[in-house]
Amino acid sequence: MFLMNLMLILFFILFCITCIYIDNSKRKIISLSTMPLFFFMALSFPSLEGAPKYLFLYGSLSGFPNEYVYTYIILMLCVMVALILSNKIIAGNNIEVIKENDLNRYDVKYIVNIFYCCSLLSTLAFLSNLSNVIDILTSNMVYIRDYESEFGSNSVINYLYFLHVITIPCYCYLTYIKKVKVKFGFVLFSISVIMPFFHGIKFTVFDALFPTVIFYYLLSKEVKIKNFLYIFIFGLCFLYLFFTYARGAGDGVTWYQAIINYIMPNYYNLAFTIEKFGYQNLFDGGYSLLFPTKLPKPDYVQNIIINTEGFLLNYKYNMYTSILAFYRILGVFSGFGYMVFIILISVVYRFACKKNNFIWYFIFAILITCNFLSFYYWMLFKLKYIWLILFVFFLYKLFNLRVSRG
Numbered sequence: 223m224f225l226m227n228l229m230l231i232l233f234f235i236l237f238c239i240t241c242i243y244i245d246n247s248k249r250k251i252i253s254l255s256t257m258p259l260f261f262f263m264a265l266s267f268p269s270l271e272g273a274p275k276y277l278f279l280y281g282s283l284s285g286f287p288n289e290y291v292y293t294y295i296i297l298m299l300c301v302m303v304a305l306i307l308s309n310k311i312i313a314g315n316n317i318e319v320i321k322e323n324d325l326n327r328y329d330v331k332y333i334v335n336i337f338y339c340c341s342l343l344s345t346l347a348f349l350s351n352l353s354n355v356i357d358i359l360t361s362n363m364v365y366i367r368d369y370e371s372e373f374g375s376n377s378v379i380n381y382l383y384f385l386h387v388i389t390i391p392c393y394c395y396l397t398y399i400k401k402v403k404v405k406f407g408f409v410l411f412s413i414s415v416i417m418p419f420f421h422g423i424k425f426t427v428f429d430a431l432f433p434t435v436i437f438y439y440l441l442s443k444e445v446k447i448k449n450f451l452y453i454f455i456f457g458l459c460f461l462y463l464f465f466t467y468a469r470g471a472g473d474g475v476t477w478y479q480a481i482i483n484y485i486m487p488n489y490y491n492l493a494f495t496i497e498k499f500g501y502q503n504l505f506d507g508g509y510s511l512l513f514p515t516k517l518p519k520p521d522y523v524q525n526i527i528i529n530t531e532g533f534l535l536n537y538k539y540n541m542y543t544s545i546l547a548f549y550r551i552l553g554v555f556s557g558f559g560y561m562v563f564i565i566l567i568s569v570v571y572r573f574a575c576k577k578n579n580f581i582w583y584f585i586f587a588i589l590i591t592c593n594f595l596s597f598y599y600w601m602l603f604k605l606k607y608i609w610l611i612l613f614v615f616f617l618y619k620l621f622n623l624r625v626s627r628g
Contacts, residue, residue, distance in 0.1 A: 227268045230294065234264035237298045244305045248317050251440060252308060252567055255593040256301055259543065262597045263294055266489035273486065287497045293556065297545065300557035301564060308568030317440055317575050317583075330402055332621035333580050337392040339617055340385040341410040347382035348417045366468050370422045381609050383421075384429075386414040388614055391434045391587065395580055399441050424464050429606070431457070432594065433587035441583070484541075488598060492546045544592075547600030563602065567593060581618050585611055 238257060245253035270286060354372045358365075374380040393411040396402045418430040435453060439445055465480040475483070548559035567589045574582040588611060592601040601607065 226291075230267050230291070231264050233295070233298065234260055237302070240302060241305055244302060244309070246309045246312055246316075247568070247571055248440060249445065251436070251590060252564065252571065252593075253305060255567075255590045256564070256596075258594055259545070259596040260298065260301075262485050263297075263489055263543075266486055266493075269482075269486050270490070270493075273490070286493050289496045290493045293492075293496060293545070293549070296557040297560060300561040304561040304564035304568075307565055308571075311565065311568045311572055312575075313572075317571075317578070329579060330396070330400060332618065333392060333396055333400075334402070334404060335621040336580075336614065336617045337389060337396065337404060337407070337410070339621075340392065340614075341389040341414055343382050344385035344389060344417065345410070345413055347379045347385070348413075348420070350376070350379050351383055352420060366422055373421055381606070383417070384426075384606055384610065385613070386417050387429050387433065387606075387610055388584065389414040390430055391437045391584060392580065394434055394437055395441070395583070399437070422468065424461075427460060428595070429591070432591040433584065436587040436590050437583060440587075485597060488541050488543045488546075491542045492549065495542075495546055495549060541599045543598070544596035544600040544602075560596075563593070581614060584614055 237260060241253040241256065242250050247253070267286065351373050354375055355369055358369050358372060374383075390411065393404065393407055393414075396404055397407065415430070418426045421427075431453075438449070461481055462477050465477040465484075544563075545556055545560060548556035552559045567586070570582065570586050570589055574586045588607050589602070592604075592607070595601055
């Protein structure tokens with residue numbers, strides 16, 4: 223078993239080197255965004271033996287099924303093929319660093335309008351959401367689940383609140399890339415940065431952070447290691463506070479163990495599904511790639527014991543990798559589904575290179591965010607992302623039309 227785990231980890235290292243060598247996107251951004259999925263998948267092999275028993279409702283496996291190992295290897299091959307095909311799509315196109323004198327006044331003006339519109343709407347929505355939780359915040363005991371539920375209780379208001387995901391990279395794009403001064407921009411930007419922390423959900427913070435970091439990595443003249451170090455320290459502090467005081471830690475579980483327990487079980491879910499359904503049937507049935515369900519919360523442990531061969535995770539750990547979403551639809555061909563996703567990213571990358579505007583950079587940043595977070599679950603058709611892309615397109619058409627006519 224030790225030699226098998228070592229060999230699979232060595233496969234991952236060889237895979238990383240090969241992908242980075244193949245990838246022709248700027249600063250290897252497409253290949254690098256796939257690494258977390260495979261990095262944690264490689265770690266899942268040696269981690270299973272020492273996995274805490276409280277992760278499981280019934281039993282556990284002494285090792286992963288062979289089909290899980292095959293899936294791991296097939297996925298690597300599919301990604302390498304996808305990167306080769308992506309090079310054909312990119313075909314020498316690359317995003318160049320925008321020069322300060324390369325300013326299109328129409329381009330700048332509609333982006334400024336988008337910034338003001340999104341920042342004002344999200345701020346008003348934030349104040350409305352905050353008013354929902356005043357009673358909870360002033361009570362003696364604050365239950366995080368109740369707080370989350372009340373804060374975003376109005377779906378329409380909550381989706382307007384999410385517009386800060388557009389505001390933050392928009393301001394950074396105007397200020398640091400285009401070198402344009404925006405009146406009251408820093409104040410609105412600061413409010414937008416603070417807002418995500420009040421939702422009580424870690425992915426609200428991640429969604430605000432990742433697209434902006436991708437903008438910096440993709441469009442800056444040079445990438446400074448110290449800036450990524452600051453981002454890493456900030457992210458680590460946030461995770462420490464979240465998992466220590468919000469959820470995950472306690473009862474002998476440290477904050478870093480809680481983080482591991484939020485990642486590794488996703489791969490155990492994948493292994494469980496492969497073990498249960500195998501590769502005999504192409505379609506699992508009852509699932510949709512557009513809106514995949516979480517693993518079901520069981521009503522009775524007895525039912526699990528009767529119906530399950532192997533193990534089933536505690537329903538608290540019911541998330542899944544993006545690969546499980548593909549597996550539920552495509553079975554053995556799940557790697558090919560992920561390959562199509564990588565090719566889609568390269569198509570959007572080509573559009574971003576040709577159009578050279580904020581809208582396509584933003585869409586590309588969302589896709590890279592989805593790919594980067596594939597180790598957690600399938601995010602591409604998350605309603606929040608669809609809403610943000612459609613809304614920014616709507617504003618682009620609206621303001622671009624008015625600016626060009628003006």
